[in-house]
Amino acid sequence: MAFREMFSKNHRTTDAAPPASTETGRDDTSFYDLKHKIHGRLIEETNLAALDSMDPAEIKTEVGGVVEYFLQEEQALLNEEEKRQxxxxxxxxLMGLGPIEPFLKDPTISDILCNTYKDIFVERFGLLEKTSARFIDNAHLMNIIDRIISRVGRRIDESSPMVDARLPDGSRVNAIIPPLAIDGPILSIRRFAVNPLKMQDLVNYRTLTPQIAEFLAGCVKAKLNIMISGGTGAGKTTLLxxxxxxxPANERIVTIEDSxxxxxxxxxxxxLETRPASIEGTGTVTQRDLVRNSLRMRPxxxxxxxxxxxESFDMLxxxxxxxxxxxxxxxxxxxxDSLTRLESMxxxxxxxxxxxxxxxMLSSALDLIIQSTRLTDGTRKVTAISEVVGMEGEVITLQDIFVFEKKGVDKDGKVLGRFMATGIRPKFADRLELAGIEVPEDLFSIDRYYE
Incomplete structure (x- = not known):
């Protein structure tokens, strides 16, 4: 039986034909209020369980028919574009995340930031912009937050007003609600690319150069311990x-993450993924617990x-x-700064x-620190690649191998600069050669610039 025919028993209309639409409906009801009313009637008066047995194209057709019917009953006059919208x-x-669903389908958007129900911002190409989208009210936003976190077995309420979760595509979700968020619920989504970026993509975006990319790939193959440092949104996780x-494909890898x-x-x-406390306050599994357990898993x-x-202590x-x-x-x-933070942890x-x-312990554990930075024009750059050399007295010795030298900003706000070698050959270069990684003689030359 078709979805549009599956009206529930409490459907409030008769079998008579719906009344003809008039020109008064659109004037009396805003688009958001109309959408809210239609959505409410769909939930109340139709058999939504029928959606489970339909494919997306069929759902769109059936829902479209029911919406047309309801629009006539509500006496709302909309043009074809407004009806489609x-x-x-x-x-x-019904099936997605409400007003933010279109942003999740836009590959150019990397962050979706909802500051209560009224303001939705997105980050596109590294720059923030405000959108015209909005939720109906804070209750509507809370409903979407609950829909997200319930999929991964998390909860949010007054006793636990903060939560980290993830979407099916791996995007990170953070939500914080009153009383901690004063003005209303706040939802932040850090998106992950549907098609994971490759090293060539970073080269194309001029995040680094082909020579530096090959060098970093060699460092990973040679089994150097690497830490990627950077601020929020600098591309640390993407680079990782x-x-x-x-x-190599023949090695056993154990990943440990909060989300x-x-x-x-x-x-x-x-x-492996951490687990927050249950509603009774028990059952927490931290990253430190997972790091300790991973050592028994033959990684x-x-x-x-x-x-x-x-977990920093156990990791080192x-x-x-x-x-x-x-x-x-x-x-x-x-x-x-990253070494200072590790000491504090x-x-x-x-x-x-x-x-x-x-x-x-820090100096002997780490071999390489990569600094990733988001510049003022929204671009991401690998601004420093530093070797952890060892100890000199009471101080950990670092030496830069490659750096990004900023030259200024052009008239369009684009950051100008170049990558350059510092002239220092890292001590681990011999490890790269022993691992079969070719290291060009002039790679670290002080006269070498990478535009």
Whole structure:
């Protein structure tokens, strides 16, 4: 039986033909109010269970027919374009995420930021812009938040007013509601590309150069311990995902994340994800718990989506005890800042470790720090690649191998600059050669510039 014929028993109209539309409906009711009313009637008066047995094209046809019927009953006069738009938005309410569904289908949008129900911003090509889309009210936004987090077994309420979750495509979701969010629910979606980016894409976007890309690929193959540093939206996770693609297919990889988003291409991958506390406040599984457990899973490589707490100590211990080739990201503005943040995280664990011993552990565990930065024009650049050399007295020694030298800004606001070698040959260059990675003699020449 067709969906449009499956009106429930409490359908409030008779079998008579619907009244003809008049020109008064559109004047009396705003488009958002009309959509809300039509959506409510669909839920109340139709058998939505019938949708489960239909394909998307059939659903669109059937819902379109029911919406046409309701529009005539509501005496709303809409032109064909407005009807088409209304049907699309009602479908998004029924099967998608309401007003933000079109943004999820737009590959040029990387972030969707809902500041309460009234304001929806998106990031496109690295720059924020306000959209004309909006939710009906805060309750409508809360309904969409509940729809997202219920899919991954998370919850949000007054007792637990913050939540991290993910969409089926791997996009990260964060929601925070009153009383912590003063003006109303806040929803932030950090999108992940449907088709994962490759290293060539970063070269095309001028995030780095082909020579630097080959160098980084060689570092991964040679099993260097690498940490990617950067601010919010700097492309750390994207770069981590791309670099992980150079791990040989015959190695066992264990990934550890707060919200699973890495898109590994290898056949032998074990994906682990943290778990928040239950409603009784029990059952929490932290990244530190997962790092410790991963050591018993015979990993060749351990990849931590982002190091942010007590797991830093266990991660560094793993890097120092035979688990070479590990990868992670960290929030920091410079390579030096990233080491300071790691020290702070270790101190937060309560580990009674002398400063000198802690820094020696850091210097011996890490080989390379990659700094990723989002510039003022919205572009992302690898602005520094630094080697962790060792200890000099009480200080961890870093040396830059490649840097991005900023030259200024053109009349269109585009950042001008060039990549350059510092003239320092890294100590691990011999490890690359022993691993069969070809290192050109002039790659690190101080006279070498990469435009």
């Amino acid at each position: 209304l049907i699309v938005e009602v479908l998004n309410e 995902n791309i670099l992980s693609g150079f791990i 699973a988003e890495l898109q590994m291409q290898q056949p032998h991958v074990v994906r 060749d490589r351990i990849i931590i989506g982002e190091v942010r707490g007590a 211990q793993a890097m120092n005890t035979g688990h070479e080739g590990s990868l992670t990201t960290i929030h920091a503005n410079t390579p030096r 270790i101190l937060m664990t309560g580990t009674n470790l002398p400063e000198s011993a802690m820094r020696f």
